[in-house]
Amino acid sequence: MITPEHSAELKETILIVDDDPSLLRLLGIRLSAAGYDVLPAKNAKEALGLLKSSQPQLVISDLKMDGMDGMALFEKIRQQQPNLPVIIMTAHGTIPDAINATKQGVFSFLTKPFQSQELLDTVEQAIRLQPQNEIGQQQADETLWREKIISRSAVMSTLLQQAKQVAKSDFSLLIQSESGTGKELLAKAIHLASNRHKKPFIAINCAAIPEQLLESELFGHRKGAFTGAEKNHVGLFEAANGGTLFLDEIGDMPMNFQVKLLRALQEKEVRPLGSTVAVKVDVRIIAATHQNLQKAIINKSFREDLYYRLNVVELELPPLSDRREDIPLLAQHFLSKCKDKSAHLINGFSKEAMELLISAPWPGNIRQLENVIEQSVALSSEPLISEALIRNALRDKTSQLPSFQEARDHFERDYLAKLLDITAGNVSQAARIAQRNRTEFYKLLNKHHLQAESFREEKKEDDQT
Known part of the structure; x- marks a missing residue:
């Protein structure tokens, strides 16, 4: 997770676009204090010029501006750098505006006035989740030998x-x-x-x-x-x-x-x-x-x-679960490989979808990740792949880790069965070993559909053979 201290070390660059000089200055102060390099632009035209001469990891733009507005600027940015995340700010924000903006691929939508921490949290998410924000990508890779290995971990x-x-x-x-x-x-x-x-x-x-x-x-x-x-x-x-x-x-x-x-x-x-x-x-x-x-x-x-x-x-070679920083990079790579096969325009992943990708167990590693992305693209009908699509694709994998409750129930049943096997179905003895009273122990047996009698019968059959 990128913290402000980590950000200060890496010096990610953020391009801020706003035609209000006081707000532009205030945002610059807040982000600079959090350790980011800030590029201010007083309008969209100036921002596009800075975009060509620098390599920001994030763009924060006001929605309502003279000349080109924030959404028009976003469209221009998407044409030049389709993976660069954009956060839109507005004092005129409505729920339909936010839904429309995020469906088109805008990373997030902040309604002014917003708290400083809300801004910093959104910025952190954008930089952490977006693959193109790797600092190493700002510098041309001096070697070609490892160009097909996608990683920043x-x-x-x-x-x-x-x-x-x-x-x-x-x-x-x-x-x-x-x-x-x-x-x-x-x-x-x-x-x-x-x-x-x-x-x-x-x-x-x-x-x-x-x-x-x-x-x-x-x-x-x-x-x-x-x-x-x-x-x-x-x-x-x-x-x-x-x-x-x-x-x-x-x-x-x-x-x-x-x-x-x-x-x-x-x-x-x-x-x-x-x-x-x-x-x-x-x-x-x-x-x-x-x-x-x-x-x-x-x-x-x-x-x-x-x-x-x-x-x-x-x-x-580490498993994918040990290199989670690479998941956004890999996910975007696989999306780029297969999105042309989709009947719909797909720009990227929702924040929730990317969070789920990063936190998933991935027992099948990169091969499983590629399969999940391909399945999600095939079923997506929106510009952003949703959390629901990712979750459904993950659920299809029989190797997915069980939930905590499922794992606990599985352990509990195995433990009880082992006790009954050891004691040949003697509930009193099994309860004493488990340090539970008989009533509670019987409730546990009923919960897991275990019959003590069956363990006594198995013991008799074993003795007779």
């Missing part, structure tokens, strides 16, 4: 610094992360930052290839090597020669094939199926998995020697 900044540092080496990398976090994007960025960037980057999902085809896909085969092999096939190791081979979901690779992969990495050569001649290859390996490979080693489902061959450097 500190945790991702640290990760990308590490990624760029190790990109110049030829060490094998292991990317550890949950599903849907963008492992392939990170791997591609590392390739682009490496000395191999002019050579191929080839990705394969090890979990998506049947075991019997994996060797052919990676090492290739010769004509006649097996039924259906009607011509020579170049494997992905050869195809990526000189470049980078990304092995996604390496933890799902069959044990039988792991030893073959290890040999190829050690010898730096592959032998296509049906060939007696090995082919030298020069590839950098970047592997990725959502599994805990150390546990897989203990469980004998992953080779320890292959793990250490792949895991020279490990990078941990």
Whole structure:
């Protein structure tokens, strides 16, 4: 959350437009005291000029002004910078005016006179929720290697610094992360930052290839090597020669094939199926998995020697829930990708919708976020995507976290069932363990539709077997 102290450090710039000099000066004093840089403009024409020469993160404009009014200025701003948030002020405000303005994409509508804290809270929300307000976006990104990774969070900044540092080496990398976090994007960025960037980057999902085809896909085969092999096939190791081979979901690779992969990495050569001649290859390996490979080693489902061959450097890609600052950026990116498919003009998200996006649990990470945005765009009939659309799209996800009440009820039922199981349905004994009287304990059992008798019968059946 951006606080005034944080704002003072980041120095976000706010363009204020009002033809009342005293109000313009007062707003400037209030916002400057809160730590913002202020650009004053006495009319819309002057504001458009300042917009071209500066990069404000927010525009606050009066509605009624001589010449071009606030809504006309908003339309001009939307044409030039469609993602720049605009707050409209008016002493003539009515509910229909506010509804009309927000439907057209205005971030918020303040009716004068308003309290200083109301102004600062609205400004904070606009800067916090809008993706284009990233300070780093004011400066041209000096590198292109990570341009497809959309982020402004500190945790991702640290990760990308590490990624760029190790990109110049030829060490094998292991990317550890949950599903849907963008492992392939990170791997591609590392390739682009490496000395191999002019050579191929080839990705394969090890979990998506049947075991019997994996060797052919990676090492290739010769004509006649097996039924259906009607011509020579170049494997992905050869195809990526000189470049980078990304092995996604390496933890799902069959044990039988792991030893073959290890040999190829050690010898730096592959032998296509049906060939007696090995082919030298020069590839950098970047592997990725959502599994805990150390546990897989203990469980004998992953080779320890292959793990250490792949895991020279490990990078941990954080889940979306650990980089919530990136959600507005990502949401706007996905909206831009798919809004042209909508039959209606869509400008952005309502404040409530964006707040919900930021606070949602996101067990499916970025992939789930993209799906939610696509579904909301498909069903939206207004210029702004509403909270209701986002909530409905989130509710469709079976992996969504339960509510507090649902989680508590689930725990309570499991706890009671465990007590009855331990005591073989003896309610008095179970109540004593739970430190509840019998009457209260029976109420709890009735609440969760648990019958003590059924646990006694289960115990008898167990004793008889």
